[in-house]
Amino acid sequence: MSDEEDDFQLSELNWKLFRFLFSYLKPYSKRLLLASIAMLMVTVTTLAGPYLSKLAVDDYIMVGDLAGLNRIFILMIISYGVLWFSSYWQRYLASWVGQQIVGKIRKDFYSKLQRLSIDFFYQQRKGDIISRLTHDVNALSDLLTTGFINLLNDFFTLSGIVVIMLLLNLKLALVSFITIPVILFVVSYLGKKMRRAYRDVRQKLAQLNADVEESISNIRIVQALNREAVNTGEFKKLSWKNLKANLKAVSILAVLFPTISLSKVLGEVLVLWYGGWGVVKGSITLGVVVAFLGYVRRFFAPLANLSQVYNTYQSAGAALERIYEYILLEPEIKEPAEPLVPEGGFSGEIDFVDVDFAYDQEPVIKGFNLHLDSGDNFALVGKTGAGKTTVINLLTRLYDVDSGEILLDGIDLRKISFESLREVIGVVSQNVFLFNTSIKENIKYGNPKVTEKEVIKAAQKVHAHDFITGLPEGYETEVGEKGVKLSGGQKQLISFARTLLADPQILILDEATSSVDAYTEMLIQQALDELLAGRTAIMIAHRFSTLKKAEKIGVLEEGRLTSVGSHQEVLEENSTYQELYQKQLIK
Numbered sequence: 001m002s003d004e005e006d007d008f009q010l011s012e013l014n015w016k017l018f019r020f021l022f023s024y025l026k027p028y029s030k031r032l033l034l035a036s037i038a039m040l041m042v043t044v045t046t047l048a049g050p051y052l053s054k055l056a057v058d059d060y061i062m063v064g065d066l067a068g069l070n071r072i073f074i075l076m077i078i079s080y081g082v083l084w085f086s087s088y089w090q091r092y093l094a095s096w097v098g099q100q101i102v103g104k105i106r107k108d109f110y111s112k113l114q115r116l117s118i119d120f121f122y123q124q125r126k127g128d129i130i131s132r133l134t135h136d137v138n139a140l141s142d143l144l145t146t147g148f149i150n151l152l153n154d155f156f157t158l159s160g161i162v163v164i165m166l167l168l169n170l171k172l173a174l175v176s177f178i179t180i181p182v183i184l185f186v187v188s189y190l191g192k193k194m195r196r197a198y199r200d201v202r203q204k205l206a207q208l209n210a211d212v213e214e215s216i217s218n219i220r221i222v223q224a225l226n227r228e229a230v231n232t233g234e235f236k237k238l239s240w241k242n243l244k245a246n247l248k249a250v251s252i253l254a255v256l257f258p259t260i261s262l263s264k265v266l267g268e269v270l271v272l273w274y275g276g277w278g279v280v281k282g283s284i285t286l287g288v289v290v291a292f293l294g295y296v297r298r299f300f301a302p303l304a305n306l307s308q309v310y311n312t313y314q315s316a317g318a319a320l321e322r323i324y325e326y327i328l329l330e331p332e333i334k335e336p337a338e339p340l341v342p343e344g345g346f347s348g349e350i351d352f353v354d355v356d357f358a359y360d361q362e363p364v365i366k367g368f369n370l371h372l373d374s375g376d377n378f379a380l381v382g383k384t385g386a387g388k389t390t391v392i393n394l395l396t397r398l399y400d401v402d403s404g405e406i407l408l409d410g411i412d413l414r415k416i417s418f419e420s421l422r423e424v425i426g427v428v429s430q431n432v433f434l435f436n437t438s439i440k441e442n443i444k445y446g447n448p449k450v451t452e453k454e455v456i457k458a459a460q461k462v463h464a465h466d467f468i469t470g471l472p473e474g475y476e477t478e479v480g481e482k483g484v485k486l487s488g489g490q491k492q493l494i495s496f497a498r499t500l501l502a503d504p505q506i507l508i509l510d511e512a513t514s515s516v517d518a519y520t521e522m523l524i525q526q527a528l529d530e531l532l533a534g535r536t537a538i539m540i541a542h543r544f545s546t547l548k549k550a551e552k553i554g555v556l557e558e559g560r561l562t563s564v565g566s567h568q569e570v571l572e573e574n575s576t577y578q579e580l581y582q583k584q585l586i587k
């Protein structure tokens with residue numbers, strides 16, 4: 001990502017991106033106006049301070065006008081009060097608006113992601129998506145919260161100081177500006193070096209993170225292959241590189257601030273020396289020297305800020321571009337504008353008609369035809385890679401067919417709303433995912449209206465009730481990554497209960513290949529009877545006990561359905577099925 005950032009030129013910030021950003025800024029125009037007024041007040045009061053000191057010295061102290069001095073004293077107090085007050089509002093309002101916009105962009109971005117088709121998530125790296133949603137949105141946040149307003153503030157303050165100094169005393173102003181080119185050169189030189197150093201820090205950190213992520217998520221393999229010591233060694237190397245990169249960045253940063261301080265002090269010394277001569281010779285008033293000292297002190301902070309502006313805007317611009325790229329994406333699988341529902345609801349009749357499909361160029365499903373009546377239990381078998389999961393992906397509309405059609409009760413899938421489709425089809429997958437919450441909530445998931453009684457009843461039907469009540473807190477036991485660890489079989493039973501409650505007309509069962517103990521296996525098989533009753537089912541079956549439950553078996557070979565019939569019929573006519581059967585892939 002840092003490479004992309006480096007390649008990004010500010011000139012690439014086009015109108016589309018600006019329009020995109022402004023569409024978010026627009027609703028907050030009132031608050032932005034108030035923030036701008038506060039910013040102008042900050043600028044004016046910042047500029048007023050040294051000038052008031054000049055008046056105090058020249059017009060009142062030097063002539064002994066104590067009443068006037070009192071007046072100017074009160075004016076100064078008021079001016080600093082206004083500065084405090086407007087600084088608060090400037091920062092608060094700008095941050096408020098910025099945070100609102102960032103929140104809104106993040107929300108829009110997230111909801112966009114949720115609607116994108118599954119293919120997008122296969123093609124993008126997980127880390128890239130997460131980094132856009134977090135790192136890039138944050139980079140934008142820096143700019144939006146205070147970046148804009150601070151930039152204007154710095155610009156006005158600097159210009160104001162220069163103008164006032166030139167007006168007050170041209171020669172003294174030019175003398176005090178002597179250090180500016182030096183500081184500009186140093187800051188821009190160090191700025192470039194720092195940018196490179198920080199890019200290096202980010203790269204090394206990304207490598208470190210990737211390494212940690214890979215070894216932690218594969219810790220079982222790491223331990224099984226005795227790689228702990230090797231991995232620790234590699235990590236140590238990466239960690240050392242990261243440390244060195246950080247030290248280098250710090251060493252540059254450590255030069256920058258003293259350099260700015262030195263220039264400031266040098267400016268003050270110049271004012272004092274040249275101004276002092278002027279005062280002694282009578283060409284400059286003491287008040288002007290005092291005011292100049294004030295202005296020089298206020299000069300360098302905005303100057304240093306402005307020198308960093310290009311970097312800030314460059315990384316925010318790159319971030320904005322990356323966010324916008326995702327916002328523009330449209331889901332490939334689109335919802336119908338006018339969805340259809342059969343009269344009397346779906347009954348669960350399924351038709352695949354001449355379906356062809358390819359993920360890329362290579363056809364995966366070829367001329368696939370299948371008719372299932374409502375209530376049919378159908379098992380799909382085939383060697384690995386034959387296309388079984390793809391058939392399911394097409395039926396659940398994770399992908400659309402390339403040609404042909406899939407019909408539910410005579411209605412093309414593409415004319416059915418996502419909501420109806422997800423209500424009609426229930427999927428019990430072999431990778432059961434449990435959320436980090438209680439067992440009860442996991443069973444209720446997607447169906448929040450069900451009562452506790454119904455949850456228990458569903459669990460009883462799929463024979464999960466006994467093991468659940470045996471857990472420390474029964475149905476309230478926390479599961480998922482942070483909770484109690486359940487066995488594969490127990491997780492299956494919970495997902496059965498979840499599906500039973502959702503009560504879909506069509507059931508898809510992607511059976512687990514890993515074996516469970518004989519007792520759990522028996523429970524699963526009994527639960528399946530309950531789940532299959534009265535539903536149309538397509539099962540990717542691996543166990544003979546499951547296969548036996550199907551009235552029809554279909555053999556899939558390289559994307560084609562080569563036989564459909566009862567176990568006996570298919571066994572007699574299909575050599576692939578015989579092979580699978582004999583090799584006991586189907587147990």
Ligand SMILES: Nc1ncnc2c1ncn2[C@@H]1O[C@H](COP(=O)(O)OP(=O)(O)OP(=O)(O)O)[C@@H](O)[C@H]1O
Pocket residue numbers: 122359360364382383384385386387388389390391
């Ligand atoms: N997202 C994808 N992008 C590209 N090709 C894919 C994708 N998913 C699967 N394939 C390819 O499609 C073919 C069929 O895969 P599929 O997962 O449907 O087979 P399967 O019969 O379910 O296999 P298994 O029993 O091993 O799960 C394979 O050649 C696979 O490499």
